[in-house]
Amino acid sequence: MSTLTGVGVSPGIGFGTGYVFAREIPVPPPGSRHGGDAAAERERAGRALEQVAQDLERRGTLAGGESQKVLEAQALMARDPGLAAEVAGLVEAGTSASRAVYEGFGRYREALAEAGGYLGARVVDLDDVRDRAIAVLEGLPALDVPSRAAEPYVLVARDLAPADTALLSPDAVAAFVTEEGGPTSHTAIIARAMGVPAVVACRGATAVAAGTPMLVDGASGLVRLTPSAREVEAAREAAAARRSALAAVGGPGATADGHPVTLQANIGGPRDVPDALKYGAQGVGLYRTEFLFLGRRKAPSPQEQEAAYLEVLKAFPGERVVVRTLDAGADKPLPFLASSDGEPNPALGMRGTRLFQVHPEVLADQLAALARAASQASARVGVMAPMVATAEEAVRFAAACREAGLPSAGVMIEVPSAALRTADLAAGADFFSIGTNDLAQYAFAADRQVGALTALQDPWQPALLDLVALAVAGAAVRDRPCGVCGEAAGDPVLACVLVGLGVTSLSMAAASLPAVRAALALHTREECVRAAQAARAAESAESARAAARSHLPGLGGLGL
Amino acid sequence: MPERQVTVKAEVGLHARPAATFVQTAAKATLEVTVAKAGGQPVNAKSILGVLSLDVRQGDTVVISAEGEGAEELLDRLADIASAP
Numbered sequence: 001m002s003t004l005t006g007v008g009v010s011p012g013i014g015f016g017t018g019y020v021f022a023r024e025i026p027v028p029p030p031g032s033r034h035g036g037d038a039a040a041e042r043e044r045a046g047r048a049l050e051q052v053a054q055d056l057e058r059r060g061t062l063a064g065g066e067s068q069k070v071l072e073a074q075a076l077m078a079r080d081p082g083l084a085a086e087v088a089g090l091v092e093a094g095t096s097a098s099r100a101v102y103e104g105f106g107r108y109r110e111a112l113a114e115a116g117g118y119l120g121a122r123v124v125d126l127d128d129v130r131d132r133a134i135a136v137l138e139g140l141p142a143l144d145v146p147s148r149a150a151e152p153y154v155l156v157a158r159d160l161a162p163a164d165t166a167l168l169s170p171d172a173v174a175a176f177v178t179e180e181g182g183p184t185s186h187t188a189i190i191a192r193a194m195g196v197p198a199v200v201a202c203r204g205a206t207a208v209a210a211g212t213p214m215l216v217d218g219a220s221g222l223v224r225l226t227p228s229a230r231e232v233e234a235a236r237e238a239a240a241a242r243r244s245a246l247a248a249v250g251g252p253g254a255t256a257d258g259h260p261v262t263l264q265a266n267i268g269g270p271r272d273v274p275d276a277l278k279y280g281a282q283g284v285g286l287y288r289t290e291f292l293f294l295g296r297r298k299a300p301s302p303q304e305q306e307a308a309y310l311e312v313l314k315a316f317p318g319e320r321v322v323v324r325t326l327d328a329g330a331d332k333p334l335p336f337l338a339s340s341d342g343e344p345n346p347a348l349g350m351r352g353t354r355l356f357q358v359h360p361e362v363l364a365d366q367l368a369a370l371a372r373a374a375s376q377a378s379a380r381v382g383v384m385a386p387m388v389a390t391a392e393e394a395v396r397f398a399a400a401c402r403e404a405g406l407p408s409a410g411v412m413i414e415v416p417s418a419a420l421r422t423a424d425l426a427a428g429a430d431f432f433s434i435g436t437n438d439l440a441q442y443a444f445a446a447d448r449q450v451g452a453l454t455a456l457q458d459p460w461q462p463a464l465l466d467l468v469a470l471a472v473a474g475a476a477v478r479d480r481p482c483g484v485c486g487e488a489a490g491d492p493v494l495a496c497v498l499v500g501l502g503v504t505s506l507s508m509a510a511a512s513l514p515a516v517r518a519a520l521a522l523h524t525r526e527e528c529v530r531a532a533q534a535a536r537a538a539e540s541a542e543s544a545r546a547a548a549r550s551h552l553p554g555l556g557g558l559g560l
Numbered sequence: 561m562p563e564r565q566v567t568v569k570a571e572v573g574l575h576a577r578p579a580a581t582f583v584q585t586a587a588k589a590t591l592e593v594t595v596a597k598a599g600g601q602p603v604n605a606k607s608i609l610g611v612l613s614l615d616v617r618q619g620d621t622v623v624i625s626a627e628g629e630g631a632e633e634l635l636d637r638l639a640d641i642a643s644a645p
Contacts, residue, residue: 119612
């Protein structure tokens with residue numbers, strides 16, 4: 001028996017026989033030419049592309065929902081006038097229709113792959129359209145994923161395109177396993193939407209013999225081949241236990257021994273409020289106000305701001321809502337705060353709270369609008385400043401808040417200098433909130449936007465945990481609460497460690513709340529403290545994670 | 561030539577659904593219409609592959625141009641789509 005390892009992107013346990021889906025469309029060889037009738041060949045290419053477009057639309061109509069949008073976008077690719085012109089030009093010069101389609105898509109494919117990120121992940125959509133058109137032109141059978149099966153099967157593929165999965169039902173598929181892809185690939189998105197476990201970036205998956213029984217763990221990314229019946233049973237029980245463990249824990253966040261930990265949601269505006277309420281957020285730990293300002297030539301009017309703030313505040317009567325003032329600059333430049341022009345290194349330049357020294361009116365307007373909104377709602381409003389580095393900045397910000405009539409002023413801990421000196425910053429800060437993403441970026445001198453540096457962005461890095469511990473300790477000296485509102489807060493294992501370090505509140509994407517709430521409820525504060533000590537004693541992110549886990553016995557019950 | 565300059569607000573930029581809506585709207589018109597990143601080469605606004613290749617992200621400014629009868633109305637519609645949050 002052997003095990004394959006990939007990246008788990010949709011949690012849960014799936015078991016079934018493997019169905020390897022290999023749609024191998026041969027590449028039309030370079031230099032392939034048509035018989036000589038360019039006009040007829042051009043028409044053949046056009047008809048094939050149109051047939052593909054119609055087929056994609058038909059699948060879209062059948063699938064509905066999010067899949068339909070993706071398939072319609074693919075149909076637009078098949079009918080693209082730029083592509084048609086390119087193909088026509090190639091055919092005119094003698095190239096066969098298949099080869100012309102292949103080369104015509106090639107140019108765009110390169111541009112998308114180069115852009116990376118979201119667009120890079122769309123290359124699979126484009127390849128799918130191309131391969132379907134070539135299959136039509138070459139008279140190849142259109143291979144499809146079985147949409148029905150007597151027993152749910154594990155769908156194994158190099159990667160899956162939206163058209164492949166559009167007609168699948170969760171009854172037919174026990175799990176997805178792909179060789180390629182990442183957390184934002186189509187397979188990952190569709191698997192989460194269907195509630196089916198999925199493992200991506202799993203090398204060797206397509207080499208598995210068809211019909212091999214496979215046990216897929218969509219949380220850990222492990223795929224067991226030909227597991228024993230006992231193993232399957234154990235995995236299923238664990239998954240069921242996880243579901244009921246998550247469902248069983250509700251209410252305010254607390255450790256097993258009743259130590260309270262406020263669990264809040266990060267939101268970008270009123271549209272994120274329904275999810276926050278659905279997952280039981282105890283208010284908002286981070287309300288990012290940038291979205292109100294982005295893409296404007298002028299700052300939004302005080303009236304418009306007031307309305308947007310009030311809409312959020314009214315959704316949380318009596319609860320705490322922490323609003324972060326405009327965090328512009330660096331990767332989020334705004335024309336009316338144009339002091340960051342030509343900075344050689346914007347992440348280290350005029351951004352966050354620093355901009356308010358140049359444009360005090362923008363902060364004054366925002367605080368005034370917030371104060372007016374706060375006076376009309378019962379939510380307990382806190383305001384916090386981004387990118388504070390020194391106590392003077394914290395004091396200046398707090399003075400501006402008091403002047404506007406906002407009694408609770410806090411500071412984001414994102415700059416290492418601030419993390420080291422929270423006791424001093426307490427002179428101007430009523431509370432602290434640690435932004436782990438930026439704190440890691442500045443502590444490790446590793447740009448958040450550079451994918452190759454993700455290892456340095458790992459929140460389990462012991463040096464980052466040290467900075468969190470120092471920030472929390474300094475805050476405690478002055479009796480100030482210190483929360484975490486970065487990505488790290490939404491990781492159930494790390495959440496226990498953060499609580500062990502003395503963090504008083506955790507704010508995260510709303511969907512992460514149930515797992516964090518359940519993980520805390522299964523461990524005492526003492527266990528969290530020991531896990532935190534073990535993590536800080538480690539020498540690498542990986543060993544810190546392993547050390548923490550070994551002190552958190554309840555994680556197994558959650559399938560984590 | 562009539563044109564509109566707008567800043568893209570959608571979190572996904574001019575990708576995914578906003579790009580599809582933009583291209584579908586442009587494709588329905590008989591006019592020629594182009595879109596470019598500020599200072600960049602224009603592409604056919606009816607080409608999804610061209611528009612995606614521009615890699616327009618949240619906060620980027622684009623220039624949409626068209627000429628002929630109904631150009632102003634079309635540009636208004638496209639500008640609305642491109643600047644929708």
